[in-house]
Amino acid sequence: MEKSQIKELKSILKSRYNRPMKYYIDTCTRCGLCYDTCHAYDGIPKKEFSPVGRAEVLRKLYKRYRSLSGMLFPYFTDAAGFSDKVMDQLHEAAWSCTGCRRCMVNCPFGIDTGMMMGVAKHLLVAYGTAPEELVMLADAAVEKGKSIDEFKEGYRGVIKDLEKTVQQKLNLPSPENLIPMEKMNADIMYVGLAGAHSIVNPAIIFNAAKENWTLSYFEGVNFGFFAGDPEKANFIAQRIIKEAVALNVKEVVMVECGTAFRILHSLMGELPFKVSSIVEVIYRYMESGKIKLKKNAVTEAVTYHDPCQLGRNGGIFEEPRDILKHIVSDYREMTPTREHNWCCGGGGGLGALDNEEFRIKTGKPKKDQIVKTGAKIVVSACENCVSQLQVIKSGYGLDIEVKYLTEIVCENLDV
Amino acid sequence: MWDKIFHYVLIHMVYLAFAVFFGGILFKLIIVLFSKKFKGSLATYPRKLPRPIGIAAEALIAMVLLVLGHLELIKEFKFIQIIKHDVFLGAGFVGITFMICTLYFLFRRFKSPWREISVPEDFLLLILLFLTTVIGSHLHIGERYEMAQFGLNAELYREYFGSLVAFKPVIPEGISLSPHYVLVALHIFLANLVLMMLPFSKMMHMVFAFLSLNLKRK
Ligand code: HEM
Ligand code: SF4
Ligand code: SF4
Secondary structure (H helix, E strand, O other), X not given: OOHHHHHHHHHHHHHOOOHHXXXXXXXXXXXXXXXXXXXXXXXXXOHHHOHHHHHHHHHHHHHHHHOHHHHHOHHHHOOOXXXXXXXXXXXXXXXXXXXXXXXXXXXXXXXXXXXXXXXXXXXXXXXXXXXXXXXXXXXXXXXXXXXXXXXXXXXXHHHHHHHHHHHHHHOOOOOOOXXXXXXXXXXXXXXXXXXXXXXXXXXXXXXXOOOOEEEEEEEOOOHHHHHOOHHHHHHHHHHHHHHHHHHOOOEEEEXXXXXXXXXXXHHOOOOXXXXXXXXXXXXXXXXXXXXXXXXXXXXXXXXXXXXXXXXXXXXXXXXXHHHXXXXXXXXXXXXXXXXXXXXXXXXXXXXXXXXXXXXHHHOHHHHHHHHHHOOOEEEEOOXXXXXXXXXXXXXXXXXXXXXXXXXXXXXXXXX | OXXXXXXXXXXXXXXXXXXXXXXXXXXXXXXXXXXXXXXXXXXXXXXXXXXXXXXXXXXXXXXXXXXXXXXXXXXOOOOHHHOOXXXXXXOOHHHHHHHHHHHHHHHHOOOOOHHHHOOHHHHXXXXXXXXXXXXXXXXXXXXXOOHHHOOOOXXXXXXXXXXXXXXXXOXXXXXXXXXXXXXXXHHHHHHHHHHHHHHHOHHXXXXXXXXXXXXXXX
């Protein structure tokens, strides 16, 4: 490895050595309690896929360059400097972690291996082995943020078509303004994704509830965060924040996408507006009677997969369950569930990579959980989870149907 | 020559070890204090403490008893003697508990998956802790049963520890002329090493545990 490159990597180590990282580097006792709590390790039992196994690769580097004991006694602390071999290990560790933080709940010290792998991904960006697909998607999102005016015209055309679908579903006289954009002082700014379903279904719900809302020009998903590039991640998130501030909206509601929700809800610090998930908003409408859902309309067995970023990392456990228990007559819980629910294996940007075989294998604990419930319909509230659940379904030949929460809500809307 | 070395270990190195121990922890805490905070929230939900601390709780109880026991070797503390007992507290059980804990942790590391994730530091710390405890227990049990005219008793240790605390260090002849002097020196040497390693090893989890767990609840 070249000296200049090592220097650059060292400066990244330093810049990411914030307070939590200081705890995480020093505190791990290698007690092994997290060892088998990672779905990747459960699917492929290999040290590098266990939380502590992954974290150790990064910890070695921190020991070597940023800790007194590691510099003085590299043997005892197992410190290691940058080399192509270590970077390859780091690649394997970082790009098999979904950042689900299931290990964190099981660590007696609350060590956030997901965050540590975020630092590892940052190093890999500088080293040049970050997955190209993600880097390209992140660049495209940054580009869109820089020249949004050029995109607006085309986007409005697309939305016009979607408004007709909303009109049909709700039997309204005109499609005009069913999906408002750039509306000042709206109560809600909804942030969707590129797929039409992520806009149509929420638009149906907002219109049914007669909400004063507007649609964002941007997608909620943050490929900068997935790729591990904090600068791009910040820029991509700031696009949405700036738009919401310019429109003076009260609340930003995130599409069914765990990462999009977590970034705005938990990682950007204080914001001048409230951040909610569409799941919370649907629950609010249901409770206040703004929308009516058919009671016990679905008789097949249904189970709910907690997206890690909504449940364990966002605290949204009850809302989706209450919604489903209203619509569904046979609701079944997975075991383990809630904060101990197994990650499906599709998060952290892994779902956007060409790694289907890996994702089928590491989706094994999720498959086992689903099979055990005997459910015919698996509902989730995250784009990544739903597509990964589809992969698990076809990979293992499961006889199930996978649905978005908004989808099952729209199907059972009493209009 | 050995006399000189023992003298150094029993006096200078003890001061050094305590200075490194407290200074090191302070140094680590200051570094943390001046580090960049994380601007967002690292909470997991529901916001509660993780799995029961389990076996570590036993190590912790033994640890508290161990510290109290050593305190009583400095002088008689009324508040510790609220429940009447012989010095050293726990009558040998503290040492045994500690040995069982360290041996359990050590043997565990010889098998998978701990074997793969362990680094030399993990073994070193446990071996040091184990050896310190074994010799410490020997010192205690030897005295308690007056084995083979062991002749090292709490009064002598109090004289020695008391002089250290008063910064007028002397090694009583009862200790330095005893044939078991070498064990005393070894126990103190190993304990010094443990104290000095503590702030710079994973043992910092004693301090950081509370801070990192707190992040999870914010
Ligand atoms: C007071 C001083 C403490 C000492 C001397 C101490 C010592 C140790 C030692 C020697 C180990 C064994 C490491 C190994 O397996 O190699 C250990 C593990 C551990 N310690 Fe501590 N510890 C202390 C405080 C704490 C505190 C305050 C906590 C929690 C809040 C804690 C939680 C743990 C846990 C969870 C483990 C791993 C247990 C396992 O392997 O199952 N310790 N500690
Ligand atoms: S549970 Fe926590 S302390 Fe134990 S090995 Fe895993 S990360 Fe380290
Ligand atoms: S965050 Fe999730 S995927 Fe990553 S190591 Fe922990 S359990 Fe495994």
